[in-house]
Amino acid sequence: MFKIDWKPDRNDSTQLHIQIMRYMKDKMASGEWPVDFKLPSQRTLSEIFGVNRSTVVTAIEELTAEGLLKGNTGGGTRVINNTWTLMSTEHSHNWNPYISSGVHQANQRIMQQINDAEFQSDMIRMGSCEPSPELIPSKMIHKTLEKLSKSMKPLGYEEPKGALHLRKEICVYLKTMGIEADPDSVLITSGVLQALQLISLGLLHTNSVVYLEKPSYLYSLRTFQSFGLQLSGIQLDEEGIDVNELISRHKRRKGSMLFSIPTFQNPSGNVMSLKRRKMLINACDLEQLPIIEDDVYRELWLDEKPPPPLKAFDKNGLVLYTGGISKNLCPGLRIGWVVGTEKVIERLADIKMQTDYGSSSLSQNVTAELFSSGLYYQHNDIMRKNVRIRRDVTIRALKKYFTGMATWNIPAGGYFIWLKLNGGISMHELFIKALSRKILVFPGHLYEFQSNDHIRISYSYVSLEEIEIAIKALSELVAEQLG
Known part of the structure; x- marks a missing residue:
């Protein structure tokens, strides 16, 4: 089933049709849009991307000129080439049909973006559900490895x-x-x-x-x-x-x-x-x-x-x-x-x-x-103490910056706060704008279809200082949309 969960960023200085071209090229290069893939109509694409039809037409015309797309009267627009063959001066085997027909489905585009963002060193990861490096008992594990090295079998x-x-x-x-x-x-x-x-x-x-x-x-x-x-x-x-x-x-x-x-x-x-x-x-x-x-x-x-x-x-x-x-x-x-x-x-x-x-x-x-x-068992006691501190700091920051805009649970454990906004917003816009400010959050629609009023906040990976910075910035982005 065809699905696009992306829109061009109007706050980006890059022209909208160029953003759309880059998105389409990415789909072709990844194999999600293989050769002979038929694009939706220009009207449908303009509605999905939230742009004028002329913007879509410009993007398609330029991709056609580059030899990636071809329009047929009554047959719509189809992919006729991919970036691999265009960038290569020698013949390269076309793996795209294999990639697109594999049993395991590709991640949603937003999950791919999240996975990439989690490895950016300057990203404040308010969505990750893993312990931060400082919570991992590295010394304890190293000592265990030293002990095992003296007695462990091959x-x-x-x-x-x-x-x-x-x-x-x-x-x-x-x-x-x-x-x-x-x-x-x-x-x-x-x-x-x-x-x-x-x-x-x-x-x-x-x-x-x-x-x-x-x-x-x-x-x-x-x-x-x-x-x-x-x-x-x-x-x-x-x-x-x-x-x-x-x-x-x-x-x-x-x-x-x-x-x-x-x-x-x-x-x-x-x-x-x-x-x-x-x-x-x-x-x-x-x-x-x-x-x-x-x-x-x-x-x-x-x-x-x-x-x-x-x-x-x-x-x-x-x-x-x-x-x-x-x-x-x-x-x-x-x-x-x-x-x-x-x-x-x-x-x-x-x-x-x-x-x-x-x-x-x-x-x-x-x-x-x-x-x-x-x-x-000893580590778990220490872990609970440190995670409890992070949770409490996050709750205080939410009270400071989100009172009147959202409600939330106070979790008795785990890593998450399920933040419910007082009104619906564009989760995609929030996600993109937060990323531009180097803050990673997980929008609610990842966990419940068409949810536009929830955000999953995680306090496990970020430092105490980053929690305050991120919550404040998120509140500003949400306030812009709620008006």
Whole structure:
């Protein structure tokens, strides 16, 4: 399905038709607009880009003159060349048809921009959901590596489910939150996102319906959609996902699974109540609706411990429990896990062996040592203290600059504040203008279709000084649009 989620920036000194030309060239070079791709009509493009039709005509005429486009009477305008062949003096194989026909969908254009911006050293990252470098316990990890270097066996491949000593340590850890698990029911993954990919590949089929909370960070990715799965959003309230709406929807659509982040949900920060967790487990058990539980933010509680995971109430192997250390310890180690019935874990382990032959042996050994030595648990106490400070500074800045313009939750944990503006604005314009001021934010429409009044604010990566600077600048940009 054709989609454009970009508009030229009227505050940019570059002429509008040149911005449009650059955008179109980028689409052609990336393979999203392959040779013989038919462009929408000039009128449609002018509406999408928010410019006069004459501006679109000028851009198309210049691209036609450059040999990239060709107009046919009654046949519209089509791509006839790409920047690779134009820039190369020798013959180069045309990979564009392969790029455009690959199974995995490309990220939304805005997510590609976000991914690029996150690696700009001067960017204030008010959207990133990872710990800042100063929160990562580098000294602790270095000392662990030094200790392991004296006793660690050669780094060969681990068994399909992952290093046994790490899986044993994870079982000990899971028991502290009420989950009884055997090492054979645990699979080590390269983060939670890989766990979701394995589940999609191994347990679901094309056109399967996956229920998820609305809003949800999964709308910003292509993890499920690339495998031909359909997403169906269920509304959240203060206590968590609306179980009645879920079951009513399920009776009509007969979905395959529910994906849920019951603890410090992304992006809302919502914590599902104990009562709602039990209600959800009972309802899904009755309907035989499996649950994928993403519990990656659990250790980031700031005020009081959250209720036990859904998996702790699971008596019939209904819940696939996912967790990891990327959010609270070190994203670079790339260690996560899935807990489920042994048969399911064997299926996922088999697929993982076919894709990457196992997660990093070094990372698994480091993580196992951090657990067994108790350093992991000590670090979490320090982490919570530092993140709590960041959250409180952000709340104070919001009170100072956004009072009267927005409302917000005070998260009990996690990294996010789900800011609700008092009126709708152009999220694309806000995103672009914030970027021009070297501030990265995640607009609400990434998490909920057509949401134009929410912004996800993250306080995990930025410094305390940057929080004040960024919130003040954002308030000015929002005020311009709200009038």
